[in-house]
Amino acid sequence: MFDNLPHEPLGAVDDDRLRLIFTCCHPALALQTRVALTLRMVGGLTVPEIARAFLVQESTMGQRITRAKAKIKAARIPYRVPSAEDLPGRVSSVLAVLYLIFNEGYLATGSGTDPVRSDLTAEAIRLTRLVRALMPDDGEVAGLLALMLLTEARRAARISASGELVTLDEQDRGTWDTALIAEGHRLVRERLASGMEPGPYQILAAINAVHTSARDIRDTDWSQVVALYDQLVTLDPSPIVALNRAIAVGELDGPEVALAAVDRLEHDLAGYHAYHATRAELLRRLGRSAESRVAYGQAIELAGNSAEAATLKRRRDQL
Amino acid sequence: MQYLLSVIHDKLDLAPSDEMAAIDVFNDRLQADGHWVFAGGLGFPNTATVIDNRDGAAVVTDGPFVESKEYLAGFWIIEAPDLDVALKLAAEGSKACNRKVEVRPFL
Numbered sequence: 422m423f424d425n426l427p428h429e430p431l432g433a434v435d436d437d438r439l440r441l442i443f444t445c446c447h448p449a450l451a452l453q454t455r456v457a458l459t460l461r462m463v464g465g466l467t468v469p470e471i472a473r474a475f476l477v478q479e480s481t482m483g484q485r486i487t488r489a490k491a492k493i494k495a496a497r498i499p500y501r502v503p504s505a506e507d508l509p510g511r512v513s514s515v516l517a518v519l520y521l522i523f524n525e526g527y528l529a530t531g532s533g534t535d536p537v538r539s540d541l542t543a544e545a546i547r548l549t550r551l552v553r554a555l556m557p558d559d560g561e562v563a564g565l566l567a568l569m570l571l572t573e574a575r576r577a578a579r580i581s582a583s584g585e586l587v588t589l590d591e592q593d594r595g596t597w598d599t600a601l602i603a604e605g606h607r608l609v610r611e612r613l614a615s616g617m618e619p620g621p622y623q624i625l626a627a628i629n630a631v632h633t634s635a636r637d638i639r640d641t642d643w644s645q646v647v648a649l650y651d652q653l654v655t656l657d658p659s660p661i662v663a664l665n666r667a668i669a670v671g672e673l674d675g676p677e678v679a680l681a682a683v684d685r686l687e688h689d690l691a692g693y694h695a696y697h698a699t700r701a702e703l704l705r706r707l708g709r710s711a712e713s714r715v716a717y718g719q720a721i722e723l724a725g726n727s728a729e730a731a732t733l734k735r736r737r738d739q740l
Numbered sequence: 741m742q743y744l745l746s747v748i749h750d751k752l753d754l755a756p757s758d759e760m761a762a763i764d765v766f767n768d769r770l771q772a773d774g775h776w777v778f779a780g781g782l783g784f785p786n787t788a789t790v791i792d793n794r795d796g797a798a799v800v801t802d803g804p805f806v807e808s809k810e811y812l813a814g815f816w817i818i819e820a821p822d823l824d825v826a827l828k829l830a831a832e833g834s835k836a837c838n839r840k841v842e843v844r845p846f847l
Contacts, residue, residue, distance in 0.1 A: 449823060496845045497741050499822040507824070 438463060439551055440500050446515040447498045454489045455518045461486050464522070464544045508556065515552060516565050516622065519545050523569050527576070528726050536728030537580055542573050560612055564623030567608035571629035574601035585735065586728040590638040602633045624653045643672040660689035668699055676706040694723035698733060710740045742777060742819055743826040745833055746842040749813035752784055759838050766836040770818060775829060781814035813839060817846075 445458040460466045472482035492498070503511045526541025549566045556562050578592035587593075609630040612623050619627070628649045635641040650666035664686055671679030680703040683696070690696035697720035704713035717737035724730040755763065770776040785804040792799045804811065816833060820826040826843050834841040 447823075449827065495847070496843075497822045499824050503824070 435551055435554070436502075438548070439502050439555055442515055442548060442552070443502050443511060444493060444498055444500050446511075446518045447493075448511070448514050449496065449498060450489055450492065452517065452521075454485055455514065456521050457482060457486055458489050459518050459548075460522060460541075460544075463548065464541075466540075502555065509559070512552065512556060512559065512562065516549075516561060519549050519552070520565060520569075520622075522548075523572070527572060527579075528729070530725035536584070536586060536726050537576060539576065542569070542576065545569060546573060560615065560617055561620040561622045563608050563612055564620060564626045567605045567612075567626035568622055568629055570601045570608070571605035571626060571633050574598040574605065574633060580728055583731075584728055585732040586726065588732070589632065594636060597633065605633065606630055619652075621653060621657050624649050624656070628653075641672070643669055647673055660686045661693070661695075664690060664693075664696060664699060671703060671706075676703040679703055680707065692723065694720045694725070694729070697723065698729075701733070701736070705736070705740065713737075714740050741821060741826075742817055742846040743823075743830075744842075744844045744846065745816040745818060745826075745830050746812050746844065747781075747814040747816075747833075747837055748810050748840040748842060750810045752786075755781075755837060759836070762836040762838075763833075766833055769832075770816070770829070775818045775820060777817040777819055779814070779816040782812060785811045810840075 441463050442459060445462050446455045450458065457471050460471050461468065468483045468486065469479050471486075472479040477485075502508075523542055523545035526538040526543075526545060529536055529538045529541070546566070546569050549562070549569060553559075553562045553566050574597050575589075575592060577596045577598065578594070579587055581587050605626065609623075609626050612619060612626075628646055631642050631645050631649070646669040647666065650662065650669055653662055654666060664683060667679045667682035667686075670682060680700065683699055683703065686696060697716045701713050701716035701720055704710075704716055714737055717733055717740075721730050721733045721737070724733060767776070767779060770779075788804040790801040790803070790805050792801070814837070818826065818829055820829060823843070823845070826845075830841045830843045
């Protein structure tokens with residue numbers, strides 16, 4: 422409904438922020454540096470906060486930010502929004518940074534931080550809205566905003582009273598934010614109506630639209646989810662996408678098929694907590710308790726998020 | 741603002757004639773658009789000599805100051821208002837000479 426209205430012109434403050442985002446996310450800076458610089462300069466986070474979020478020493482993070490500022494000045498990285506001709510090439514770098522900020526907020530890795538950092542997710546959403554105001558017709562900008570909204574909508578259900586991470590199947594869907602879901606669904610429908618080939622963010626948004634359309638985990642249209650992952654794999658053949666696809670396949674074709682697909686990813690993902698957590702779940706469903714217990718142990722060891730580790734421990738101890 | 745565009749190469753061969761022709765076209769464009777300051781191709785690293793006269797007694801060493809597979813094959817010095825313009829020109833230059841190009845600002 423709101424998207425049919427003309428977009429509000431940006432105010433002077435927002436213009437400044439956009440310029441700053443494009444400067445901080447300049448491709449001449451390393452990706453991790455772009456993230457840190459954006460959080461510092463645009464998000465206003467302190468160096469200790471950013472250092473904690475990315476598990477590096479304060480002095481290291483301080484140096485990284487100082488060096489980046491020096492490079493911006495010495496090499497004269499411009500403080501402006503790129504021209505219309507250059508925007509499409511530059512915006513993907515901005516979206517990658519905003520998505521990393523959002524994900525760090527949604528599954529925070531700092532040991533002393535809250536497991537979910539709503540300050541980071543809110544900031545990422547706010548900045549993505551700004552980019553969307555600049556590029557209202559860009560499919561991936563709309564896709565990333567929808568993806569963030571449909572994820573953020575579930576935030577209240579994500580941590581239990583006892584501080585455990587609650588997985589999608591166990592969440593109280595009554596606490597999901599219906600306004601955010603409605604806005605996210607509207608964006609996904611808008612992209613579908615455009616008839617243009619979706620990029621990865623739009624496909625991820627569509628997957629989340631399927632999840633947030635189901636009143637119960639059993640109502641989830643898993644064949645639709647798997648079809649969307651099949652589409653995503655062709656654009657992004659990374660092992661992490663393959664892992665998430667395997668989880669959806671498990672809901673459709675059973676844990677045995679899914680486990681076979683997951684086991685093929687061992688070489689790439691042996692150091693990734695979600696690989697072991699997924700194996701542990703599938704092994705549990707197959708009644709292979711001893712192997713499941715081992716996999717839970719590996720996942721707990723690798724989990725950076727305290728609430729996720731707590732959930733994994735409970736599930737292991739229930740075996 | 742001036743930038744040094746260093747042409748990086750890893751084989752001891754000279755640019756073939758089609759690359760030389762593309763470099764000429766690019767150089768003409770740099771001059772026509774007011775970006776040109778200076779440019780040149782360099783002899784191979786094994787023609788280099790290092791001299792150290794910091795203590796007053798000049799020590800001469802045969803060869804380049806650093807031995808590495810990649811070496812500086814040539815350079816442009818360009819005038820550009822900011823890094824975005826310099827990077828665009830460097831991208832064109834890299835295409836023209838078919839080599840990697842490092843962009844570095846002058847102080």
